[in-house]
Amino acid sequence: MTDSPHREWNSDVYHRLSAPQVSWGKKVLSRLRLRGDELVLDAGCGTGRLTADLLESLPRGRVIAMDLSENMLRSASEHLARYGCQVRLVACDLLQLPFEGAFDGIVSTAAFHWVLDHERLFANLHRALVPGAWLEAQCGGGPNLERLRERANALGATRPFNHFFAGFREPWLFQDAAGVAECLRRAGFVDVETSIEPAMTILDSAKEYTEFVRNIILQLHLENLPSERLRAEFMAVLQEQAAADDPPFSLDYWRLNLRGRVPE
Numbered sequence: 001m002t003d004s005p006h007r008e009w010n011s012d013v014y015h016r017l018s019a020p021q022v023s024w025g026k027k028v029l030s031r032l033r034l035r036g037d038e039l040v041l042d043a044g045c046g047t048g049r050l051t052a053d054l055l056e057s058l059p060r061g062r063v064i065a066m067d068l069s070e071n072m073l074r075s076a077s078e079h080l081a082r083y084g085c086q087v088r089l090v091a092c093d094l095l096q097l098p099f100e101g102a103f104d105g106i107v108s109t110a111a112f113h114w115v116l117d118h119e120r121l122f123a124n125l126h127r128a129l130v131p132g133a134w135l136e137a138q139c140g141g142g143p144n145l146e147r148l149r150e151r152a153n154a155l156g157a158t159r160p161f162n163h164f165f166a167g168f169r170e171p172w173l174f175q176d177a178a179g180v181a182e183c184l185r186r187a188g189f190v191d192v193e194t195s196i197e198p199a200m201t202i203l204d205s206a207k208e209y210t211e212f213v214r215n216i217i218l219q220l221h222l223e224n225l226p227s228e229r230l231r232a233e234f235m236a237v238l239q240e241q242a243a244a245d246d247p248p249f250s251l252d253y254w255r256l257n258l259r260g261r262v263p264e
């Protein structure tokens with residue numbers, strides 16, 4: 001059972017191509033001030049590339065790495081095998097988080113914008129933390145990927161694609177810094193700090209651009225199209241538009257940083 005629309009990922013492709021997400025995530029992890037013995041939740045851990053970095057900072061601690069996608073968790077269990085019982089993998093929807101008063105901290109990178117109900121998300125995260133515990137996270141926000149989204153939406157409204165996109169809604173929630181701060185406070189977090197930053201990303205080639213966009217950004221858009229021929233046609237138009245950009249094959253990413261604490 002899940003209340004979220006998005007379940008599966010191509011985790012092999014994500015593991016191989018997620019250098020941008022990993023570089024943003026390393027900056028988020030560098031903000032943590034850890035003792036080294038905490039119990040931390042990695043919320044939306046993906047294939048565990050950043051979970052491994054987190055575990056390196058917790059020599060006497062443990063991590064619960066949770067994600068909705070079985071594929072992601074399968075890849076994560078291979079990638080994190082060397083950490084043994086220091087890490088536990090949990091399949092779960094962030095909108096149905098079962099933990100109460102369990103964690104000293106929660107880290108999350110590149111995941112919250114896939115969750116469409118932020119009021120419930122932050123209430124769940126707040127409930128999962130012990131008094132005095134912290135949340136340090138980053139996700140897409142503000143005008144994230146506006147250029148690509150406008151192109152995909154415009155293309156989806158033209159023939160032959162329009163027939164298959166009737167009623168389709170983008171699977172993301174991109175909040176701004178002020179909006180997400182209010183949301184965190186309503187959930188009970190204090191010492192809330194939020195900010196938004198550009199993270200323009202340039203991919204190496206047309207091939208990498210198409211594989212990245214297809215598997216990491218527009219996978220749910222493409223699921224609407226009933227044949228591989230139509231999916232390839234859709235991506236070919238977006239690839240041609242991206243080739244004409246300056247610089248070519250660039251993605252107009254924006255990241256939303258969020259942090260807060262549960263009162264003592």
Ligand SMILES: C[S@@+](CC[C@H](N)C(=O)[O-])C[C@H]1O[C@@H](n2cnc3c(N)ncnc32)[C@H](O)[C@@H]1O
Pocket residue numbers: 004006007009018021022025043044045046047048049050066067068069072092093094095108109110111114115
């Ligand atoms: C772009 S990946 C980020 C993975 C990793 N944190 C990183 O930065 O590389 C987003 C992850 O969020 C997970 N996710 C999306 N919605 C979720 C939900 N409602 N509950 C749990 N995980 C979710 C996806 O399955 C995916 O693994």
